[in-house]
Amino acid sequence: MAKQMVSDSPRRRRRPTKQGVVLSEQAIIETALRLLRHHGSAGLSARRLGAALGADPSTLYRYFRGIDDLTLAIADELIGRSFHGWEPTGDWWRDLYALGIRSHAAYLDHPQAAVLSASRVSGRASEQAAVDTILGILREAGFPDGTAVRLYRAFVDQMLAFAALDGAELALPDDVRESDRELWRSSYTQLPAETHPNIAATAGLLVELSDRSAYPDALELFLDGARALLQRLDAARRPEGA
Template sequence: MADGRIPAERRRRKPTRSGVLLSEDVIVDCALRLVGQHGPDALSVRRLGAALGCDPSALYRYFHNTDDLLLAVADRIIGDAMAGFEPDGMPWRDALREMALRIHRGYREQPRVAALAAYRVTRRAHEFRAVDAGIGLLRRAGFSDADAVRHYSAFVDTVLGHAALDAAHLALPVERREADDRAWTGVYAELSDAGHPHLAAVRGVLPLMGGSSFETALELVLAALVAAAPGG
Protein backbone atom coordinates (compact mmCIF):
# COMPACT_ATOMS: atom_id res chain seq x y z
CA MET A 1 0.00 0.00 0.00
CA ALA A 2 1.18 3.55 -0.75
CA ASP A 3 1.23 4.68 2.89
CA GLY A 4 2.87 1.50 4.17
CA ARG A 5 -0.19 0.34 6.11
CA ILE A 6 -0.97 -3.34 6.55
CA PRO A 7 -4.39 -4.39 5.17
CA ALA A 8 -7.06 -4.75 7.88
CA GLU A 9 -7.72 -8.41 7.05
CA ARG A 10 -4.17 -9.35 8.14
CA ARG A 11 -4.54 -7.86 11.63
CA ARG A 12 -4.93 -9.94 14.77
CA ARG A 13 -8.42 -10.27 16.25
CA LYS A 14 -7.72 -12.30 19.42
CA PRO A 15 -6.02 -11.12 22.63
CA THR A 16 -2.37 -11.99 23.25
CA ARG A 17 -1.23 -14.32 26.04
CA SER A 18 -1.19 -11.38 28.43
CA GLY A 19 -4.74 -10.40 27.49
CA VAL A 20 -3.77 -7.47 25.26
CA LEU A 21 -5.84 -6.92 22.14
CA LEU A 22 -3.29 -5.83 19.57
CA SER A 23 -3.77 -2.72 17.46
CA GLU A 24 -1.48 -0.21 15.81
CA ASP A 25 -2.02 2.22 18.68
CA VAL A 26 -1.25 -0.40 21.33
CA ILE A 27 1.98 -1.39 19.58
CA VAL A 28 3.05 2.25 19.15
CA ASP A 29 2.30 2.91 22.84
CA CYS A 30 4.49 -0.03 23.79
CA ALA A 31 7.28 1.05 21.42
CA LEU A 32 7.31 4.56 22.88
CA ARG A 33 7.49 3.16 26.41
CA LEU A 34 10.28 0.69 25.64
CA VAL A 35 12.45 3.19 23.76
CA GLY A 36 11.89 5.76 26.49
CA GLN A 37 13.00 3.28 29.16
CA HIS A 38 15.75 1.35 27.37
CA GLY A 39 16.87 3.38 24.36
CA PRO A 40 16.83 2.66 20.60
CA ASP A 41 17.88 -0.99 20.94
CA ALA A 42 14.49 -1.70 22.53
CA LEU A 43 12.78 -1.17 19.17
CA SER A 44 12.86 -4.81 18.07
CA VAL A 45 10.07 -7.27 17.38
CA ARG A 46 11.53 -9.58 20.01
CA ARG A 47 11.39 -6.95 22.77
CA LEU A 48 7.98 -5.75 21.67
CA GLY A 49 6.60 -9.28 21.49
CA ALA A 50 7.84 -10.03 25.00
CA ALA A 51 6.35 -6.80 26.36
CA LEU A 52 3.00 -7.39 24.68
CA GLY A 53 2.85 -11.12 25.44
CA CYS A 54 2.63 -12.20 21.81
CA ASP A 55 4.70 -14.00 19.24
CA PRO A 56 6.93 -11.40 17.53
CA SER A 57 5.60 -12.48 14.15
CA ALA A 58 2.17 -11.14 15.13
CA LEU A 59 3.54 -7.60 14.87
CA TYR A 60 4.07 -8.06 11.14
CA ARG A 61 0.30 -8.06 10.77
CA TYR A 62 0.42 -4.36 11.61
CA PHE A 63 3.83 -3.15 10.46
CA HIS A 64 6.08 -4.35 7.66
CA ASN A 65 9.24 -4.05 9.80
CA THR A 66 10.70 -2.04 12.66
CA ASP A 67 11.39 0.92 10.38
CA ASP A 68 7.71 1.01 9.47
CA LEU A 69 6.94 0.99 13.20
CA LEU A 70 9.46 3.78 13.83
CA LEU A 71 7.67 5.96 11.28
CA ALA A 72 4.37 5.28 13.03
CA VAL A 73 5.97 6.27 16.34
CA ALA A 74 7.26 9.51 14.81
CA ASP A 75 3.83 10.24 13.37
CA ARG A 76 2.25 9.69 16.80
CA ILE A 77 4.59 12.32 18.27
CA ILE A 78 3.55 14.77 15.56
CA GLY A 79 -0.12 14.00 16.13
CA ASP A 80 0.09 14.42 19.89
CA ALA A 81 2.05 17.66 19.48
CA MET A 82 -0.40 19.14 17.00
CA ALA A 83 -3.60 18.05 18.78
CA GLY A 84 -5.89 21.05 19.19
CA PHE A 85 -3.83 23.29 16.89
CA GLU A 86 -6.27 25.66 15.18
CA PRO A 87 -4.40 28.17 12.98
CA ASP A 88 -7.50 29.70 11.39
CA GLY A 89 -7.96 33.23 12.66
CA MET A 90 -4.38 33.48 13.98
CA PRO A 91 -1.82 35.74 12.30
CA TRP A 92 0.28 33.47 10.14
CA ARG A 93 3.51 34.30 12.00
CA ASP A 94 1.93 33.49 15.37
CA ALA A 95 0.50 30.26 14.02
CA LEU A 96 3.90 29.18 12.67
CA ARG A 97 5.49 30.00 16.02
CA GLU A 98 2.94 27.89 17.89
CA MET A 99 3.37 25.04 15.43
CA ALA A 100 7.15 25.13 15.90
CA LEU A 101 6.92 25.21 19.70
CA ARG A 102 4.49 22.29 19.70
CA ILE A 103 6.65 20.07 17.49
CA HIS A 104 9.85 20.93 19.35
CA ARG A 105 8.20 20.23 22.70
CA GLY A 106 6.76 16.94 21.43
CA TYR A 107 10.18 15.59 20.48
CA ARG A 108 11.85 16.90 23.64
CA GLU A 109 9.32 14.88 25.63
CA GLN A 110 10.51 11.75 23.79
CA PRO A 111 14.26 12.44 23.51
CA ARG A 112 15.35 8.90 22.71
CA VAL A 113 12.83 8.66 19.89
CA ALA A 114 13.78 12.09 18.56
CA ALA A 115 17.34 10.96 17.92
CA LEU A 116 15.95 8.16 15.74
CA ALA A 117 13.03 9.80 14.02
CA ALA A 118 13.11 13.62 13.96
CA TYR A 119 14.73 13.60 10.51
CA ARG A 120 12.40 10.99 8.96
CA VAL A 121 9.41 11.50 6.65
CA THR A 122 6.58 9.50 8.19
CA ARG A 123 4.25 9.47 5.15
CA ARG A 124 1.29 9.25 7.53
CA ALA A 125 -1.85 11.15 8.45
CA HIS A 126 -0.54 13.41 11.22
CA GLU A 127 2.44 14.52 9.17
CA PHE A 128 0.20 15.13 6.15
CA ARG A 129 -1.96 17.48 8.21
CA ALA A 130 1.04 19.28 9.73
CA VAL A 131 2.72 19.87 6.36
CA ASP A 132 -0.58 21.00 4.84
CA ALA A 133 -1.10 23.47 7.70
CA GLY A 134 2.45 24.87 7.49
CA ILE A 135 2.44 25.37 3.73
CA GLY A 136 -1.06 26.82 3.98
CA LEU A 137 0.15 29.45 6.45
CA LEU A 138 2.95 30.52 4.12
CA ARG A 139 0.59 30.68 1.16
CA ARG A 140 -1.67 32.84 3.32
CA ALA A 141 1.34 35.12 3.91
CA GLY A 142 1.40 35.76 0.17
CA PHE A 143 4.27 33.53 -0.90
CA SER A 144 4.07 31.80 -4.26
CA ASP A 145 3.48 28.07 -4.20
CA ALA A 146 7.15 27.31 -4.86
CA ASP A 147 8.36 29.78 -2.23
CA ALA A 148 5.82 28.49 0.29
CA VAL A 149 7.22 24.99 -0.13
CA ARG A 150 10.87 26.10 -0.01
CA HIS A 151 10.34 28.30 3.04
CA TYR A 152 8.32 25.65 4.85
CA SER A 153 11.13 23.17 4.27
CA ALA A 154 13.65 25.59 5.81
CA PHE A 155 11.29 26.38 8.69
CA VAL A 156 10.47 22.80 9.63
CA ASP A 157 14.07 21.61 9.19
CA THR A 158 15.13 24.31 11.66
CA VAL A 159 12.49 23.10 14.13
CA LEU A 160 13.29 19.41 13.73
CA GLY A 161 17.04 19.96 13.71
CA HIS A 162 16.87 21.77 17.03
CA ALA A 163 14.43 19.19 18.37
CA ALA A 164 16.89 16.40 17.56
CA LEU A 165 19.85 18.35 18.96
CA ASP A 166 18.09 19.26 22.21
CA ALA A 167 16.64 15.78 22.59
CA ALA A 168 20.07 14.21 22.08
CA HIS A 169 21.41 16.45 24.85
CA LEU A 170 18.58 15.41 27.15
CA ALA A 171 19.20 11.74 26.35
CA LEU A 172 22.81 11.93 27.57
CA PRO A 173 23.64 10.43 30.96
CA VAL A 174 23.20 13.14 33.60
CA GLU A 175 26.92 13.39 34.41
CA ARG A 176 27.85 13.97 30.74
CA ARG A 177 25.10 16.51 30.27
CA GLU A 178 26.19 18.45 33.35
CA ALA A 179 29.84 18.32 32.25
CA ASP A 180 28.91 19.84 28.90
CA ASP A 181 26.90 22.59 30.59
CA ARG A 182 29.74 23.38 33.01
CA ALA A 183 32.23 23.83 30.17
CA TRP A 184 31.07 27.40 29.53
CA THR A 185 31.83 28.49 33.09
CA GLY A 186 34.85 26.17 33.42
CA VAL A 187 37.40 25.56 30.69
CA TYR A 188 36.08 28.34 28.45
CA ALA A 189 36.33 30.87 31.28
CA GLU A 190 39.98 29.90 31.81
CA LEU A 191 41.15 30.48 28.22
CA SER A 192 43.80 33.18 27.84
CA ASP A 193 42.94 36.65 26.60
CA ALA A 194 45.87 36.58 24.20
CA GLY A 195 45.01 33.27 22.59
CA HIS A 196 41.24 33.79 22.38
CA PRO A 197 40.51 37.53 22.57
CA HIS A 198 36.89 37.36 21.45
CA LEU A 199 36.00 34.59 23.89
CA ALA A 200 37.68 36.62 26.61
CA ALA A 201 35.62 39.68 25.69
CA VAL A 202 32.33 37.79 26.08
CA ARG A 203 33.39 35.59 28.99
CA GLY A 204 30.66 36.94 31.23
CA VAL A 205 27.84 35.87 28.92
CA LEU A 206 29.29 32.60 27.60
CA PRO A 207 26.97 30.59 29.89
CA LEU A 208 24.23 31.50 27.39
CA MET A 209 25.81 28.85 25.17
CA GLY A 210 24.71 26.20 27.64
CA GLY A 211 21.01 26.48 26.92
CA SER A 212 18.97 25.60 23.88
CA SER A 213 19.19 28.11 21.04
CA PHE A 214 15.92 26.90 19.55
CA GLU A 215 13.73 29.89 20.40
CA THR A 216 16.39 32.35 19.22
CA ALA A 217 16.74 30.48 15.93
CA LEU A 218 12.96 30.28 15.57
CA GLU A 219 12.55 34.05 15.99
CA LEU A 220 15.30 34.68 13.44
CA VAL A 221 13.55 32.43 10.91
CA LEU A 222 10.17 34.04 11.57
CA ALA A 223 11.63 37.53 11.26
CA ALA A 224 13.21 36.57 7.93
CA LEU A 225 9.89 35.17 6.69
CA VAL A 226 8.04 38.33 7.70
CA ALA A 227 10.63 40.47 5.91
CA ALA A 228 10.38 38.34 2.77
CA ALA A 229 6.58 37.95 2.74
CA PRO A 230 4.89 39.82 -0.15
CA GLY A 231 2.20 40.98 2.27
CA GLY A 232 4.70 42.29 4.84
Protein backbone atom coordinates (compact mmCIF):
# COMPACT_ATOMS: atom_id res chain seq x y z
CA MET A 1 0.00 0.00 0.00
CA ALA A 2 1.29 3.45 -0.89
CA LYS A 3 2.19 5.61 2.07
CA GLN A 4 0.08 8.66 2.87
CA MET A 5 1.06 11.80 0.98
CA VAL A 6 1.79 14.93 3.00
CA SER A 7 2.46 18.51 1.96
CA ASP A 8 5.94 19.41 0.81
CA SER A 9 6.84 21.56 3.81
CA PRO A 10 6.23 19.04 6.64
CA ARG A 11 7.85 16.18 4.77
CA ARG A 12 11.07 18.08 4.00
CA ARG A 13 14.09 16.61 5.79
CA ARG A 14 15.51 18.78 8.54
CA ARG A 15 19.05 17.70 7.72
CA PRO A 16 20.73 17.05 4.36
CA THR A 17 21.23 13.50 3.12
CA LYS A 18 24.70 11.97 2.88
CA GLN A 19 25.05 13.70 -0.49
CA GLY A 20 24.23 17.09 1.03
CA VAL A 21 20.73 17.20 -0.49
CA VAL A 22 17.77 18.55 1.43
CA LEU A 23 15.00 16.30 0.18
CA SER A 24 11.94 17.75 -1.50
CA GLU A 25 9.77 16.90 -4.49
CA GLN A 26 11.88 19.21 -6.64
CA ALA A 27 15.17 17.63 -5.53
CA ILE A 28 13.84 14.17 -6.38
CA ILE A 29 12.57 15.33 -9.79
CA GLU A 30 15.94 16.91 -10.64
CA THR A 31 17.75 13.74 -9.61
CA ALA A 32 15.33 11.60 -11.62
CA LEU A 33 16.01 13.71 -14.70
CA ARG A 34 19.75 13.14 -14.27
CA LEU A 35 19.22 9.39 -13.90
CA LEU A 36 17.07 9.29 -17.01
CA ARG A 37 19.72 11.17 -18.98
CA HIS A 38 22.44 8.69 -18.02
CA HIS A 39 20.53 5.41 -17.69
CA GLY A 40 17.25 5.78 -19.59
CA SER A 41 13.88 4.75 -18.22
CA ALA A 42 15.23 1.37 -17.12
CA GLY A 43 17.51 3.19 -14.69
CA LEU A 44 14.72 5.07 -12.94
CA SER A 45 14.03 3.14 -9.74
CA ALA A 46 13.62 3.86 -6.04
CA ARG A 47 16.92 2.11 -5.39
CA ARG A 48 18.87 4.26 -7.85
CA LEU A 49 17.16 7.42 -6.65
CA GLY A 50 18.00 6.58 -3.04
CA ALA A 51 21.64 5.94 -3.94
CA ALA A 52 21.90 9.18 -5.94
CA LEU A 53 20.32 11.20 -3.12
CA GLY A 54 22.15 9.45 -0.30
CA ALA A 55 18.85 8.44 1.26
CA ASP A 56 16.95 5.23 1.95
CA PRO A 57 15.01 4.19 -1.19
CA SER A 58 11.79 4.08 0.82
CA THR A 59 12.09 7.84 1.33
CA LEU A 60 10.73 8.30 -2.20
CA TYR A 61 7.30 7.21 -0.97
CA ARG A 62 7.09 10.14 1.42
CA TYR A 63 6.90 12.39 -1.64
CA PHE A 64 5.42 10.25 -4.43
CA ARG A 65 3.11 7.26 -4.53
CA GLY A 66 5.63 5.45 -6.70
CA ILE A 67 7.67 5.71 -9.90
CA ASP A 68 4.57 6.31 -12.02
CA ASP A 69 3.57 9.25 -9.83
CA LEU A 70 7.11 10.57 -10.18
CA THR A 71 6.81 10.20 -13.97
CA LEU A 72 3.75 12.46 -13.91
CA ALA A 73 5.66 14.99 -11.84
CA ILE A 74 8.48 14.90 -14.42
CA ALA A 75 5.96 15.53 -17.20
CA ASP A 76 4.63 18.52 -15.30
CA GLU A 77 8.14 19.81 -14.68
CA LEU A 78 8.93 19.80 -18.39
CA ILE A 79 5.69 21.62 -19.15
CA GLY A 80 6.52 24.24 -16.53
CA ARG A 81 9.96 24.79 -18.00
CA SER A 82 8.36 25.55 -21.36
CA PHE A 83 6.75 28.65 -19.88
CA HIS A 84 9.74 29.97 -17.92
CA GLY A 85 10.47 33.46 -19.23
CA TRP A 86 7.69 33.41 -21.83
CA GLU A 87 5.64 36.58 -22.19
CA PRO A 88 2.59 36.90 -24.46
CA THR A 89 2.76 39.46 -27.23
CA GLY A 90 -0.95 39.61 -28.04
CA ASP A 91 -0.34 38.13 -31.50
CA TRP A 92 -1.90 34.66 -31.20
CA TRP A 93 0.10 33.15 -34.10
CA ARG A 94 3.43 34.35 -32.73
CA ASP A 95 2.53 33.39 -29.16
CA LEU A 96 1.56 29.83 -30.07
CA TYR A 97 4.60 29.45 -32.31
CA ALA A 98 6.88 30.58 -29.48
CA LEU A 99 5.19 28.25 -26.98
CA GLY A 100 5.41 25.30 -29.36
CA ILE A 101 9.12 25.83 -30.03
CA ARG A 102 9.87 26.40 -26.33
CA SER A 103 7.91 23.31 -25.30
CA HIS A 104 9.60 21.10 -27.89
CA ALA A 105 13.01 22.38 -26.78
CA ALA A 106 12.21 21.80 -23.09
CA TYR A 107 11.40 18.16 -23.80
CA LEU A 108 14.48 17.64 -25.97
CA ASP A 109 16.71 19.01 -23.21
CA HIS A 110 15.78 15.71 -21.54
CA PRO A 111 15.12 13.28 -24.41
CA GLN A 112 14.79 10.16 -22.25
CA ALA A 113 12.26 11.97 -20.07
CA ALA A 114 10.43 13.13 -23.20
CA VAL A 115 10.01 9.56 -24.41
CA LEU A 116 8.84 8.48 -20.96
CA SER A 117 6.39 11.28 -20.24
CA ALA A 118 5.16 12.82 -23.52
CA SER A 119 2.12 10.54 -23.68
CA ARG A 120 1.05 11.14 -20.07
CA VAL A 121 -1.48 13.50 -18.48
CA SER A 122 -0.09 14.91 -15.24
CA GLY A 123 -3.16 16.76 -13.96
CA ARG A 124 -0.76 18.99 -12.02
CA ALA A 125 -0.42 22.73 -11.70
CA SER A 126 1.90 23.43 -14.65
CA GLU A 127 -0.18 21.36 -17.03
CA GLN A 128 -3.40 23.00 -15.86
CA ALA A 129 -1.88 26.47 -16.33
CA ALA A 130 -0.62 25.53 -19.80
CA VAL A 131 -4.02 24.23 -20.91
CA ASP A 132 -5.72 27.38 -19.65
CA THR A 133 -3.15 29.67 -21.29
CA ILE A 134 -3.31 28.01 -24.71
CA LEU A 135 -7.10 27.90 -24.68
CA GLY A 136 -7.12 31.58 -23.67
CA ILE A 137 -4.89 32.52 -26.61
CA LEU A 138 -7.18 30.71 -29.04
CA ARG A 139 -10.41 32.07 -27.59
CA GLU A 140 -9.08 35.64 -27.52
CA ALA A 141 -8.02 35.22 -31.15
CA GLY A 142 -11.70 34.73 -31.98
CA PHE A 143 -12.01 30.97 -32.35
CA PRO A 144 -15.34 29.58 -31.10
CA ASP A 145 -15.00 27.38 -28.03
CA GLY A 146 -15.47 24.09 -29.86
CA THR A 147 -12.88 25.05 -32.46
CA ALA A 148 -10.52 26.39 -29.79
CA VAL A 149 -10.60 23.05 -27.97
CA ARG A 150 -9.96 21.08 -31.15
CA LEU A 151 -7.05 23.35 -32.09
CA TYR A 152 -5.66 23.15 -28.57
CA ARG A 153 -5.59 19.34 -28.76
CA ALA A 154 -4.04 19.35 -32.21
CA PHE A 155 -1.43 21.94 -31.19
CA VAL A 156 -0.36 20.09 -28.05
CA ASP A 157 -0.50 16.60 -29.53
CA GLN A 158 1.59 17.67 -32.51
CA MET A 159 4.27 19.08 -30.21
CA LEU A 160 4.25 16.01 -27.94
CA ALA A 161 4.41 13.63 -30.89
CA PHE A 162 7.48 15.40 -32.25
CA ALA A 163 8.98 15.58 -28.76
CA ALA A 164 8.61 11.81 -28.38
CA LEU A 165 9.90 11.14 -31.91
CA ASP A 166 12.86 13.50 -31.72
CA GLY A 167 13.55 12.49 -28.11
CA ALA A 168 13.70 8.83 -29.13
CA GLU A 169 16.26 9.71 -31.80
CA LEU A 170 18.39 11.72 -29.38
CA ALA A 171 18.19 8.89 -26.84
CA LEU A 172 19.81 6.47 -29.31
CA PRO A 173 23.50 5.68 -28.84
CA ASP A 174 25.64 8.21 -30.71
CA ASP A 175 26.95 5.64 -33.19
CA VAL A 176 23.46 4.38 -34.05
CA ARG A 177 22.11 7.89 -34.52
CA GLU A 178 25.03 8.86 -36.75
CA SER A 179 24.65 5.63 -38.76
CA ASP A 180 21.01 6.47 -39.46
CA ARG A 181 21.92 9.96 -40.61
CA GLU A 182 24.76 8.65 -42.74
CA LEU A 183 22.26 6.53 -44.67
CA TRP A 184 20.66 9.71 -46.01
CA ARG A 185 24.04 10.72 -47.38
CA SER A 186 25.31 7.33 -48.55
CA SER A 187 22.06 5.85 -49.86
CA TYR A 188 19.65 8.52 -51.01
CA THR A 189 22.23 10.67 -52.79
CA GLN A 190 23.23 7.65 -54.89
CA LEU A 191 19.81 6.82 -56.31
CA PRO A 192 19.67 7.40 -60.08
CA ALA A 193 17.19 9.75 -61.67
CA GLU A 194 16.05 6.96 -63.99
CA THR A 195 14.50 5.00 -61.13
CA HIS A 196 13.90 7.67 -58.46
CA PRO A 197 13.62 11.01 -60.29
CA ASN A 198 12.09 12.96 -57.39
CA ILE A 199 14.64 11.80 -54.82
CA ALA A 200 17.49 12.48 -57.24
CA ALA A 201 16.20 16.01 -57.82
CA THR A 202 15.96 16.80 -54.11
CA ALA A 203 18.67 14.58 -52.56
CA GLY A 204 20.73 17.51 -51.33
CA LEU A 205 17.76 19.04 -49.57
CA LEU A 206 16.78 15.70 -48.04
CA VAL A 207 20.25 15.30 -46.58
CA GLU A 208 20.30 18.86 -45.30
CA LEU A 209 16.94 18.54 -43.57
CA SER A 210 17.76 15.12 -42.09
CA ASP A 211 19.98 16.85 -39.54
CA ARG A 212 17.17 18.82 -37.90
CA SER A 213 13.67 18.30 -36.61
CA ALA A 214 10.72 18.85 -38.92
CA TYR A 215 8.71 20.23 -36.01
CA PRO A 216 9.19 23.97 -36.74
CA ASP A 217 7.94 23.41 -40.30
CA ALA A 218 4.99 21.30 -39.13
CA LEU A 219 4.10 23.88 -36.48
CA GLU A 220 4.19 26.72 -39.00
CA LEU A 221 1.94 24.76 -41.38
CA PHE A 222 -0.49 24.02 -38.56
CA LEU A 223 -0.70 27.64 -37.45
CA ASP A 224 -1.07 28.88 -41.02
CA GLY A 225 -3.96 26.46 -41.40
CA ALA A 226 -5.51 27.74 -38.18
CA ARG A 227 -5.16 31.33 -39.43
CA ALA A 228 -6.89 30.44 -42.71
CA LEU A 229 -9.67 28.79 -40.69
CA LEU A 230 -10.09 31.90 -38.57
CA GLN A 231 -10.33 34.06 -41.69
CA ARG A 232 -13.10 31.81 -43.03
CA LEU A 233 -14.94 31.97 -39.70
CA ASP A 234 -14.64 35.76 -39.61
CA ALA A 235 -15.95 36.01 -43.15
CA ALA A 236 -18.92 33.81 -42.30
CA ARG A 237 -19.72 35.94 -39.23
CA ARG A 238 -19.72 39.22 -41.14
CA PRO A 239 -23.15 40.49 -42.24
CA GLU A 240 -23.85 39.98 -45.93
CA GLY A 241 -22.58 42.92 -47.95
CA ALA A 242 -20.37 44.25 -45.10
